[in-house]
Amino acid sequence: MIRTLIVEDDPAVARMHQRALERLPGFVVVGTVDTGAAALDRLLDGGIDLVLLDIHLPDFSGVEVLHRLRRLSDEAVDVIVVSSANDGITVSQAASARIADYLVKPFSRAVFEQKLGSYRDAGRSPRERIDPAPLGQEDVNALVEAGRIPDRRLPKGLSASTARLVESAVPVEQAASASEVASTCGLSRITARRYLDHLVRTGNLQSEHRYGQRGRPEILYRRR
Structure with missing residues (x-):
């Protein structure tokens, strides 16, 4: 059995x-x-x-x-x-x-x-x-x-290996900011943010907002 x-x-x-x-x-x-x-x-x-x-x-x-x-x-x-x-x-x-x-x-x-x-x-x-x-x-x-899975190609300028690196840099049990992920991966914040937003669109990550005392809310990313 x-x-x-x-x-x-x-x-x-x-x-x-x-x-x-x-x-x-x-x-x-x-x-x-x-x-x-x-x-x-x-x-x-x-x-x-x-x-x-x-x-x-x-x-x-x-x-x-x-x-x-x-x-x-x-x-x-x-x-x-x-x-x-x-x-x-x-x-x-x-x-x-x-x-x-x-x-x-x-x-x-x-x-x-x-x-x-x-x-x-x-x-x-x-x-x-x-x-x-x-x-x-x-x-x-x-x-x-x-499985008839659609071929969701990465947007121009993004690579699959870096996408995997960025996803793996998001902690398993807590949320992380684009700046924190960028520091972990050795990327610029803007580049990390592009990959993180792509991973949110594909369903690999989810985003949420953290509100401080002033200024714009910070976007955080976490594993699904």
């Missing part, structure tokens, strides 16, 4: 995933959690073969869960991302942390069962894949095409 953990902050969606898995031979749901921190705690306890992972979690993103999992655990845990996050940066970041598949919401029950059935029928236990290779660009492109 493929021991599966569901990481999803919407209770209705989590129940839907659980019911679908209960109908599929070969899977057993060992738990459901609704935050990134709870997911990591459960995963580091061991005994999980597969994770169905949402990206938009209330404390930190599923991408952060993925990268922390790969850094902190030697266990061969497979991950299928199940999320409405459909921008190219998020898909690439998830793929770089070695995922088995990427399923874009919304989808039909038939698509869900086909994806999970294909994973099950691959015939290899996750424990036999001790060091799965990272997905290459062709693999990412295939995932994008299969």
Whole structure:
């Protein structure tokens, strides 16, 4: 049996995933959690073969869960991302942390069962894949095409590597200003602000305002 953990902050969606898995031979749901921190705690306890992972979690993103999992655990845990996050940066970041598949919401029950059935029928236990290779660009492109994910190219003058650097400079559990991110990345404030605003538009970050005693409010950025 493929021991599966569901990481999803919407209770209705989590129940839907659980019911679908209960109908599929070969899977057993060992738990459901609704935050990134709870997911990591459960995963580091061991005994999980597969994770169905949402990206938009209330404390930190599923991408952060993925990268922390790969850094902190030697266990061969497979991950299928199940999320409405459909921008190219998020898909690439998830793929770089070695995922088995990427399923874009919304989808039909038939698509869900086909994806999970294909994973099950691959015939290899996750424990036999001790060091799965990272997905290459062709693999990412295939995932994008299969999920009908739009090709959201970066605006002219922005680079994907710098976008990843800027996003990683935003703390996981607190907001940061453009000046703070610029200092961390070694960029000018104006350049950092361009990347931060782009990441807000793509849904990777969210912005908020901090009001001082006088002057214009300061814009802060935080992880979704």
